[in-house]
Amino acid sequence: MIGRRTVLPLIAAATGAVLLGGCAAAEEQQSPLNPVGRSAEAIDVHWQTMLWTGAAVWVIVVAMMVATLVRRRRRDSAGADDRRGEGGGRGSVLFVALAGAVIPAVIIVGITVQSVWVLQETDPGQEVDGTTITVTGHQYWWEVEYPEHGVVTANEIHIPTGERVRLELSSDDVVHSVWVPELSGKTDMVPGRATNMWLETDEPGTYWGQCAEYCGMQHALMRFIVVVHEPAEFEGWLEAQTQHAAEPPTPDPTGEPGIDPEERPADQDAELVARGREVFMSSSCVYCHAISGTEAQGREGPDLTHLASRDTLAAGTLPNNPGNLAAWVVDPQAIKPGNEMPGTDLDGDELQALLAYLESLE
Ligand code: HEC
Ligand SMILES: [Cu+2]
Structure with missing residues (x-):
């Protein structure tokens, strides 16, 4: 017969399996269980120690409880009323x-010593190597600046391998928190107060980060990536980002028709891009967005100077491709309700030109 006693543990086990399955799926993108950053590795050592020590204590305690119950039951069923051995001796x-004081004390002291070591290993005050990056939290995106290089970007932090890079954090509005589980622990961004952290890893790759302090409606879609490059590649990226946005090539009106038909499509593209630039500069976009080398200098939203070089749109909400870009510009509130960008009412032609211009911002 299947009674409550069998069913409840079964339900609990099934729920547990589903929850753990969720963790396994998330592991592909961000998980402190795959540490590759120096700071995340120290944290991992610490939590593994606590997990396995705790597990061992649990197994031993449960085993002793079971042994006691079994002994008691045997004795009861033998009808023994001999209680001499109990409670004394x-x-x-x-x-x-030993079990109640000495062993717990040894374990607690051991874990305390290790946590002091972890605090030192992950200390934000540790000396750093080179590049300093300032990261500012906004509802619901990240402004990323390389002040020594005059570079401003958004929702992507690029760092070189093998270097300890300092991130100086602040917030423009409410409390946010930077967390890249594979690289480091969390650090809060507090309005009006400077906090900092560092990142260091030898593994090139792309690592997902996440706002880890509830900050409003789109907190869950306040994501970013850390792109770790080999040093030479990093220099190349930085160099490209220091460039102003390219002026759209001026279409050549003197080109005699028929002489070089190959040139025509490129010319038409150039015309579209140039028109899109005008649309951008004459609409509300400039109040909130900057494009370096142009009159657009708004700081309410992400800098768009090298928009087309980025992997994602709207803080990791969408992959950056022409379809998603169009969908975002037309109706950002449908994609990320409650974010700070209003929709546009441009007509079809203007929109097409605007998108061509945005896509040209490499
Ligand atoms: C009132 C300010 C405001 C106006 C006006 C505005 N935007 Fe935005 N825009 C934002 C904000 C804020 C974000 C970030 C939204 C988020 O991720 O939460 C954003 C994000 C974007 C992004 C994604 C950038 C990235 O790297 O993720 C693009 C592209 C963009 N805006 C283009 C435009 C264009 C084109 C216009 C004009 C038609 C425009 N915006 C008008 C505030 C504005
Ligand atoms: Cu946030």
């Missing part, structure tokens, strides 16, 4: 002293 006192 030197053996019991020694056991209580």
Whole structure:
């Protein structure tokens, strides 16, 4: 017969399996269980120690409880009324002293010593190597600046391998928190207060980060990536980002028709891009967005100077491709309700030109 006693544990086990399955899926993108950054590795050592020590204590305690129950039951069923052995004797006192005081003390002191080590390993005050990056939290996106290089970008932090890079954090509005589980622990961004952290890893790759302090409606879609490059590649990226946005090539009106038909499509593209630039500069976009080398200098939204070089749109909400870009510009509130960008009412032609211009911002 299947009673409550069997069903409840079964439900609990099934729920547990589903929850753990969720963790396994998330592991592909961001998980502190795959540490590759120096700071995340120290945190991992610490939590593994606590997990396995805790597990060992649990197994031993449960085993002793079960053994006691079994012994008691045997004795009861034997009808013994001999209680002489209980609660007394030197053996019991020694056991209580060891298991109740000495062993726990050794474990707690050990874990405390290790956590002091982890605090030192991950100390934000540690000396750093080169590049300093300032990261500012906004509802619901990240402004990323390389002040020594005059570079401003958004929702992507690029760093070189093998270097400890400092991130100086602040917030433009409410409390946010930077967390890249594979690289480091969390650090809060507090309005009006400077905090900092560092990143260091030898593994090139792309690592997902996440706002880890509830900050409003789109907190869950306040994501970013950390792109770790080999040093030479990093220099190349930085160099490209220092460039102003390219002026759209001026279409050549003197080109005699028929002489070089190959040139025509490129010319038409150039015309579209140039028109799109005008649309951008004459609409509300400029109040909120900057494009370096142009009159657009708004700081309410992400800098768009090298928009087309970025992997994602709207803080990791969408992959950056022409279809998603169009969908975002037309109706950002449908994609990320409650974000700070209003929709546009441009007509079809203007929109097409605007998108061509945005896509040209490499
Ligand atoms: C009132 C300010 C405001 C106006 C006006 C505005 N935007 Fe935005 N825009 C934002 C904000 C804020 C974000 C970031 C939204 C988020 O991710 O939460 C954003 C994001 C974007 C992005 C994605 C950037 C990225 O790297 O993720 C693009 C592209 C963009 N805007 C283009 C435009 C264009 C084109 C216009 C004009 C038609 C425009 N915006 C008008 C504030 C504005
Ligand atoms: Cu946030």
